[in-house]
Amino acid sequence: MIAGDGIGQEVIPQALNVIRVSGAxxxxxxxxxxxxxxxxxxxxxxxxxxxxxxxxxDAVLAGAFGDPRAKTNIHAKEILLGMRxxxxxxxxxRPVRLLDATLCPLKGVEPKDVDFVVIRENTEGVxxxxxxxxxxxxxxxxxxxxxxxxxxxxxxxxRYAFDYCERHCKLDGAPRQRVLMCxxxxxxxxxxxxxxxxxxxxxxxxxxxxxxxxxxxxxCMQMVRDPRQFDVIVTNNMFGDIITDLAAALQGGLxxxxxxxxxxxxxxxxxxxxxxxxxxxxxxxANPFGAILTSAMMLAHLGFKPEAEKIxxxxxxxxxQRKTTQDIxxxxxxxxxxxxxxSLTCRT
Ligand code: NAD
Ligand code: IPM
Ligand code: MN
Numbered sequence: 590m591i592a593g594d595g596i597g598q599e600v601i602p603q604a605l606n607v608i609r610v611s612g613a614x615x616x617x618x619x620x621x622x623x624x625x626x627x628x629x630x631x632x633x634x635x636x637x638x639x640x641x642x643x644x645x646x647d648a649v650l651a652g653a654f655g656d657p658r659a660k661t662n663i664h665a666k667e668i669l670l671g672m673r674x675x676x677x678x679x680x681x682x683r684p685v686r687l688l689d690a691t692l693c694p695l696k697g698v699e700p701k702d703v704d705f706v707v708i709r710e711n712t713e714g715v716x717x718x719x720x721x722x723x724x725x726x727x728x729x730x731x732x733x734x735x736x737x738x739x740x741x742x743x744x745x746x747x748r749y750a751f752d753y754c755e756r757h758c759k760l761d762g763a764p765r766q767r768v769l770m771c772x773x774x775x776x777x778x779x780x781x782x783x784x785x786x787x788x789x790x791x792x793x794x795x796x797x798x799x800x801x802x803x804x805x806x807x808x809c810m811q812m813v814r815d816p817r818q819f820d821v822i823v824t825n826n827m828f829g830d831i832i833t834d835l836a837a838a839l840q841g842g843l844x845x846x847x848x849x850x851x852x853x854x855x856x857x858x859x860x861x862x863x864x865x866x867x868x869x870x871x872x873x874x875a876n877p878f879g880a881i882l883t884s885a886m887m888l889a890h891l892g893f894k895p896e897a898e899k900i901x902x903x904x905x906x907x908x909x910q911r912k913t914t915q916d917i918x919x920x921x922x923x924x925x926x927x928x929x930x931x932s933l934t935c936r937t
Contacts, residue, residue, distance in 0.1 A: 590619050591620045593668070596652070596866045601652040603923060608884050608896075613893040622664075628656075650860070653866070674712050678712070679710065679851075684848075685703060685707065687703035687840055692917055693841070702817045706821055707822045710742060715737075754768050754821045769821065772828070774804070833846065841908075841917045843863035849887065877926055878907075881904060
């Protein structure tokens with residue numbers, strides 16, 4: 590468990606407590622990786638850190654990384670993007686579910702209308718940070734940021750999306766049936782061409798799955814206009830980042846959104862979609878439900894399905910009873926909302 594910075598320090602302890610009371614038999618080891626440690630001794634990830642996580646642990650539960658005192662954000666990059674890339678957690682799975690109609694900013698949208706998942710490529714794209722700066726600080730400065738797309742990387746994430754579609758049901762029990770690939774191949778023709786070709790090829794191996802394509806700009810518009818049409822969306826690293834903040838808003842905000850960084854068969858990492866939210870950190874106001882739903886995702890991944898379902902049911906009930914933090918309409922603090930979920934989880 591790596592709570593990290595800002596509200597990570599507040600929401601992760603709540604998630605941990607909920608896991609404990611769920612009855613899932615797990616042992617936790619806490620790591621202090623984050624801004625405080627970095628500012629103290631300049632350590633971002635200790636030597637052998639990623640190998641140690643992969644070797645000694647079944648999963649990692651992380652909070653958020655980012656602190657205004659650590660201006661370059663190097664620690665967040667090395668810890669968070671380091672785990673994703675160096676542990677090769679290539680599939681960032683971000684479910685988008687509306688638990689109650691009152692949480693959605695759109696008119697006339699019900700929980701059954703918002704139940705899709707974004708499968709985000711998590712190790713390539715512009716996040717490789719390939720490129721460079723030349724003639725910095727001069728009028729001739731040049732900055733390049735390369736968008737790296739490998740055949741292997743594109744193929745495995747698209748395959749993951751089709752497999753996910755086959756293996757998962759919607760909340761109402763109906764099977765998932767559609768995979769949509771989102772890119773910007775009208776402008777980014779080299780990378781887009783690769784994604785288009787691979788998508789077509791893998792689609793051919795799954796004739797029972799309906800496929801579709803959207804440019805990312807149009808997808809943003811459609812997500813707000815009619816989220817009912819989405820089922821499984823697969824996209825690159827950066828588009829996946831951007832559209833999942835938009836998608837989080839459909840669920841009630843960043844405080845509600847969960848995610849898993851997964852490589853099947855390897856130690857995977859689970860973290861809420863939100864960041865460290867410095868302006869609200871330390872005030873007991875952050876919504877812990879995204880982190881708690883993330884812990885349920887982790888439990889399901891580790892084979893504790895009944896415990897995960899108990900936690901999800903508890904969050905749903907708390908939302909319906911408005912026993913929530915202020916961002917989604919309740920009056921509770923982070924701790925009180927977390928403790929309420931824990932009390933509902935023990936009871937069931
Ligand atoms: P953010 O997600 O921290 O906050 C965006 C907005 O959402 C803010 O208004 C914030 O108050 C609100 N918010 C976020 N989580 C909330 C919660 N649980 N409950 C209630 N409100 C919540 O994004 P940002 O402001 O762009 O970034 C802040 C820092 O976090 C930066 O350093 C950024 O790089 C980092 N960050 C880290 C991660 C991560 O570690 N996974 C993700 C995103 C951003
Ligand atoms: C996320 C975050 C990260 C990302 C940042 C903190 C690098 O926004 O997990 O969504 O862009 O992936
Ligand atoms: Mn993001």
